[in-house]
Amino acid sequence: MPLTVFAWFFITFEVWVQVTGIQINYIKVPMAVKNDSKSAIVLDCDYSLRPDDTYLVVKWYLNDDLVYQWTPPQAPQSFGPLKNKVDLKYRASGDQNSMYRAMKIFNPTTEIAGEYKCFVSTFTDEDFSMKNMIVFVPESAMEITQTSYDHSVNFTCAATEVYPTPKLFMYKDFRDDHHNGKNRLQTVHWDISKTNGGRYNVYIVATERTANLKPGTLIGCELRIPGTGYVKIKSHLFYPVAFGNGGYPGLRHQILLSLFSFVSFFVL
Numbered sequence: 382m383p384l385t386v387f388a389w390f391f392i393t394f395e396v397w398v399q400v401t402g403i404q405i406n407y408i409k410v411p412m413a414v415k416n417d418s419k420s421a422i423v424l425d426c427d428y429s430l431r432p433d434d435t436y437l438v439v440k441w442y443l444n445d446d447l448v449y450q451w452t453p454p455q456a457p458q459s460f461g462p463l464k465n466k467v468d469l470k471y472r473a474s475g476d477q478n479s480m481y482r483a484m485k486i487f488n489p490t491t492e493i494a495g496e497y498k499c500f501v502s503t504f505t506d507e508d509f510s511m512k513n514m515i516v517f518v519p520e521s522a523m524e525i526t527q528t529s530y531d532h533s534v535n536f537t538c539a540a541t542e543v544y545p546t547p548k549l550f551m552y553k554d555f556r557d558d559h560h561n562g563k564n565r566l567q568t569v570h571w572d573i574s575k576t577n578g579g580r581y582n583v584y585i586v587a588t589e590r591t592a593n594l595k596p597g598t599l600i601g602c603e604l605r606i607p608g609t610g611y612v613k614i615k616s617h618l619f620y621p622v623a624f625g626n627g628g629y630p631g632l633r634h635q636i637l638l639s640l641f642s643f644v645s646f647f648v649l
């Protein structure tokens with residue numbers, strides 16, 4: 382009998398904590414933002430408190446470093462990588478218990494990318510929630526070049542000054558408008574290098590047999606920065622002798638041959 386009473390009490394206590402303790406309802410952190418865009422972002426942390434909760438503390442961590450703290454009724458403060466980068470007057474709500482829960486960050490840059498954790502505690506309870514934020518730099522240039530050989534053509538797609546490391550893919554018979562018209566070209570070589578500014582230069586080489594390339598074939602190159610939704614597409618029309626340092630002996634022969642026939646015809 383005493384055991385049953387104890388078990389009942391224990392279960393009830395558990396339920397009571399879950400229902401009425403401090404609880405983070407959601408945290409809102411942008412998935413990806415452009416570096417140095419000069420526009421502010423808001424990282425929000427919405428929580429519910431019990432009416433009698435005391436000693437509220439709201440903290441934000443970036444990659445496990447404390448970057449923001451609000452202990453009402455004191456004013457909020459920001460630290461470390463976010464020192465002088467947060468609008469400490471920004472109010473997420475009019476409620477005394479959640480007014481300064483959010484961080485409005487001026488002009489986010491790559492130095493403040495990473496895992497954000499909102500940590501809320503009271504005298505009796507605590508809760509936290511985390512989300513990742515990527516700060517990216519779009520490429521400064523991107524181009525496709527072709528080099529023709531006797532029986533094959535190499536297409537090179539190069540992008541410069543991107544951050545973080547992007548992925549490149551090349552396609553044949555490329556149409557921007559519908560994705561089902563894409564034939565992936567085999568990548569035969571790729572390279573990546575880091576610039577002095579910490580960005581990346583990347584290129585890939587894809588090859589295709591000349592026999593499989595009609596003049597006017599559209600070659601597409603797609604750059605993606607994983608985790609950001611950022612996509613850039615460049616396209617290039619294939620013509621046998623348009624670019625390329627190798628020339629296209631086959632076509633040259635053809636032109637010479639027709640010139641020759643023309644001349645022969647004239648003489649006859």
Ligand SMILES: *[C@@H]1O[C@H](CO)[C@@H](O)[C@H](O)[C@H]1NC(C)=O
Pocket residue numbers: 416417490491518544578579580
């Ligand atoms: C992002 O922008 C800041 C400010 O202009 C700059 O210092 C930083 O190097 C940039 N990051 C990258 C990876 O280029």
Ligand SMILES: *[C@@H]1O[C@H](CO)[C@@H](O)[C@H](O)[C@H]1NC(C)=O
Pocket residue numbers: 530533534535569570586588
């Ligand atoms: C094309 O590019 C690859 C990789 O860089 C290279 O090995 C090859 O010799 C190039 N030429 C042809 C004809 O494939």
